[in-house]
Amino acid sequence: MTLRGKVALVAGATRGAGRGIAVELGATGATVYVTGRSTRGHPSEYARPETIEETAELVSALGGKGIAVQVDHLISDDVRKLVDRIRAEQGRLDILVNDIWGGEKLFEWNKPVWQHNLENGLRMLRLAIDTHLITVHHALPLLIERPGGLLVEVTDGTAEYNADHYRLSPFYDLAKVSVTRMAWAHAQDLAPHRATSISLTPGWLRSEMMLEAFGVTEDNWRDATAKAPHFAISETPRFVGRAVAALAADPDRSRWNGQSLSSGGLAQVYGFTDLDGSRPDAWRYVPEVQDAGKPADVTGYR
Numbered sequence: 109m110t111l112r113g114k115v116a117l118v119a120g121a122t123r124g125a126g127r128g129i130a131v132e133l134g135a136t137g138a139t140v141y142v143t144g145r146s147t148r149g150h151p152s153e154y155a156r157p158e159t160i161e162e163t164a165e166l167v168s169a170l171g172g173k174g175i176a177v178q179v180d181h182l183i184s185d186d187v188r189k190l191v192d193r194i195r196a197e198q199g200r201l202d203i204l205v206n207d208i209w210g211g212e213k214l215f216e217w218n219k220p221v222w223q224h225n226l227e228n229g230l231r232m233l234r235l236a237i238d239t240h241l242i243t244v245h246h247a248l249p250l251l252i253e254r255p256g257g258l259l260v261e262v263t264d265g266t267a268e269y270n271a272d273h274y275r276l277s278p279f280y281d282l283a284k285v286s287v288t289r290m291a292w293a294h295a296q297d298l299a300p301h302r303a304t305s306i307s308l309t310p311g312w313l314r315s316e317m318m319l320e321a322f323g324v325t326e327d328n329w330r331d332a333t334a335k336a337p338h339f340a341i342s343e344t345p346r347f348v349g350r351a352v353a354a355l356a357a358d359p360d361r362s363r364w365n366g367q368s369l370s371s372g373g374l375a376q377v378y379g380f381t382d383l384d385g386s387r388p389d390a391w392r393y394v395p396e397v398q399d400a401g402k403p404a405d406v407t408g409y410r
Contacts, residue, residue, distance in 0.1 A: 109357045112137030115198045116356075117190075119181055119243050120208035122146045123158040124315035125262055128345025129205050130163050132353045134172025138203070141194060142167065143179040145210075150178070154213070158316060181208045181239035184246070191246045201250040203356050206287075207262040208239040212317060215280045229279035236283035240290060248298070255302035258356050261291035262348075263307050266391050267368035288368050295366030304365045306355070310348035311372050311390025312341055341390045347371050347382040354378035 111133060118130040122144035130142045144160045145152035151159075160176040167174030177193070179186050194201055211232040216224050240261065251257035264284045265275065275281040291307035298305050312318075314329055322332040322339065332339045348371040355361050355374070372389030374380075381387050 109353065110137050111203075111353065111356055114138045114202040114356065115141075115194065115200050116203035116205065117141045117143070117194060117201060117247060118205040118207060119143050119179070119239075120206070120210075120262075121163050122152075122160050123156065123163075124207075124209075124317070125310050125313060125345050125348050126205070126207035127158070127163045127166070128347070128349035129207065129260075129262075129352045130174070130349070131166045131170060132346055132349030133203065133356070134167030134174055135170040136353050136357065137171055138356075139173040139175070139198065140164075140167045141175045141177055141190070143177050143181070143190065145178065145180055147176070147178045152210075154210075156316070181243050182234060184242050187242050187246045191250055195250055200254055201247060201257070202254070203258045203260070203352075204244070204247050204251055205260045205262065205352060206240045206243055208235065208243065209262075210235040210239075211280070211283065215277055217276050219277050221278045224277050224279060229277070232279050233283055237286050237290070240287060244294060248294075248303075252298065252301035252303050257298070257301070257303035258361060259291070259294055259298065259303065259305040260352055260355070261287050261294070261305070261307045263287035263291075263309050265309055266370050266373075267307070269391055291368070292366045299362075299365055302362070304355075304362045306364050306366070307368045308348065308351060308374075309368075309370050309391065310345070311343050311370065311388055312339065313348070314342045314344050318342075338393075341388050341393055343371065343386075343388045343390065344383050347375070347380075347388065350380040350382075351375065351378075354380055 116133045120126040121130040121142035130140050142163045164174030164176035214228040214232040267288045288307040294305035324332045351371040351374040370391045375387045
């Protein structure tokens with residue numbers, strides 16, 4: 109599988125799923141623009157060590173070309189300048205991944221709207237929804253100049269699961285359901301241009317923040333199953349990255365247009381595995397776990 113000669117923009121690639129997607133696109137030879145707010149010397153309010161420069165270096169180390177660009181995707185003019193730069197430098201955009209999030213420190217678990225911090229909730233919606241719309245507004249005109257473009261809207265939970273499972277709070281619930289609907293809406297507009305739009309969810313993601321929350325590393329992550337047995341169905345960020353790479357390399361990817369997909373589900377179709385050779389499928393098991401009366405929400409730190 110090769111994507112050499114293809115150009116991708118992974119919006120929100122500092123860490124987690126975005127980084128995993130960017131790295132796997134790089135592993136197939138793609139040129140990948142990676143964006144985010146955290147750069148060396150200028151972290152975002154997350155105050156975490158991961159940076160977009162590190163992500164770009166990982167992309168290049170695996171055979172692609174990583175290009176880091178600091179962008180706040182709430183600022184329309186900054187996104188416009190980013191797309192103008194891609195057009196000037198590459199003359200094309202083949203893959204757009206919208207993984208912008210930033211809400212881990214804003215949502216409150218199991219609180220109704222009247223108890224949830226209103227300012228934080230509204231900020232979360234702006235980060236989860238407005239950023240995606242601003243980005244596609246500026247980037248899709250370049251994507252559709254060539255047939256075969258792919259738009260991936262990254263969310264949390266499949267449409268089937270989210271349809272009848274309450275996701276933590278009204279704000280978080282709306283943020284994640286909205287992204288899925290957004291992907292479906294874009295599919296209607298992109299189909300006449302022979303481009304494809306899908307929503308994609310990882311499973312229980314072993315992101316940098318999730319591993320830290322469990323007090324483990326990727327090397328010893330299974331130790332966390334002593335306290336949370338269902339962490340056994342978790343996956344690395346590279347797994348969802350391989351899902352995106354497989355979609356991008358599939359000449360028949362338009363068959364997925366408008367659909368809600370998962371990393372685990374696509375692994376069954378395309379045959380890719382996680383880094384350890386496993387093929388986790390978290391959303392297949394989560395309803396069974398919930399029915400058993402055990403903690404079921406696999407909300408992770410993307």
